Amino acid sequence: MKRLFILLLCVVSAVSIYANPPMLNVESLFDGRYNDNKSVIISIYKNNGNYYRGLTIKRNPEIIKQIAAAIAKDQSRAKGFSDYQGEDGHYTSLQIENNGEIIYIGLQRDKVGSGFFFIQGKGKAFK
């Protein structure tokens, strides 16, 4: 019985590892937490091996803050980073390399708490 339990535990662990948690902190923003949020538009799009996920936020500074925090956590892994103030908002951009592919992350935000955030890359990059 004990051995069977250990075996089952191994199987469950293997499955859990396979269905591993998000690789990047920013990916956790697409875990469904904003699905019911009325100030957010979420879009997930797969096309020709490209994987795109985006959030459009309307006047919700709290969510913008959470996104910025997630980006900051992933910044240490970034191959490229840029942050500048444009005419129509503040732009933050990250490029993270994984599996030989680049994951592009971007956030554009304004002063009233609206913004546009995305993660994009080849499907292989997210494995």
Place this chain on the structure above:
Amino acid sequence: MKQAMRYITVEEIEQLCRLYMDCRLSVLEETELEYVLLRSEMDSPLINDTRMLMKISRQVNRPMPRKNLLLTWGWRVAAAVVFLIGSIALLQNRTTSETDCIAYVEGIEVGGEEAKVIAEADVARMEKFMLMVEKQRATEQAKVEQFMNHNNSSRR
């Protein structure tokens, strides 16, 4: 034990059988009685009943042969492997057969063409974003180069 068997009488055996039936014998005594009953040819209804009960008891208590035990474990491992492969296949299938396009607009799930239109608009916005970032980077780079050139020419 064999010597003891020579002197033991049917009545004594029956007495022991009664004790056996009442579960009043120790494990060692039960084993000895079993040995005596199997070796001797004594015959009485009580002795025969006890013999039969002992056979049943022995079958119940008999440990599973090692071969069967391995077979059982083999089945368990095989079942676990099948379960693992099945789960992986299910997850892979789920990932590959996932809807190509999905959107949530103000808390409402949207699919199909509407989701595609939203996603494509978002992708276009993202491309614009990336172009803008690239343009900004190039501008900054040009500024740095201009600054460096100016510095170099000032030194001359």
